[in-house]
Amino acid sequence: MAGAIVYAKSNPACDPAPAERIELRHGGVTRLVPPSEIFWIEASGNYIEFHTIHGTILARQSLTSVGDLLRGNGFLSSHRGALVNSAHVCAIKAGGEQASHTIVLSSGDHVPLSRRKLGPFKALMRKS
Numbered sequence: 001m002a003g004a005i006v007y008a009k010s011n012p013a014c015d016p017a018p019a020e021r022i023e024l025r026h027g028g029v030t031r032l033v034p035p036s037e038i039f040w041i042e043a044s045g046n047y048i049e050f051h052t053i054h055g056t057i058l059a060r061q062s063l064t065s066v067g068d069l070l071r072g073n074g075f076l077s078s079h080r081g082a083l084v085n086s087a088h089v090c091a092i093k094a095g096g097e098q099a100s101h102t103i104v105l106s107s108g109d110h111v112p113l114s115r116r117k118l119g120p121f122k123a124l125m126r127k128s
Contacts, residue, residue: 019070040085041066
């Protein structure tokens with residue numbers, strides 16, 4: 001396996017810089033929202049819904065591109081169609097309607113958490 005990375009050391013210079021604000025555009029209106037004010041992000045067809053302290057903001061962007069932008073801000077994928085701000089995680093509940101577990105956020109929202117994504121959230125809860 002020539003060229004394969006066998007070991008990678010965590011290096012702050014290689015980590016993405018935290019975004020100070022994210023630009024959300026929809027319906028001719030542009031909003032600049034600090035990532036700390038976003039509880040979670042949900043895919044919704046060709047749009048994504050930003051659940052923020054100001055309410056839900058709909059924007060036509062891909063969840064992947066927003067996830068790449070917010071990676072340095074503590075956002076984790078909880079499910080195929082959701083990103084969660086780890087700073088707002090309060091609890092993990094076993095069972096749920098759509099997933100094996102549910103994340104409870106400081107906003108009171110309950111977000112699906114798949115079994116495959118459970119590890120990073122368990123580690124997060126052990127740290128706090």
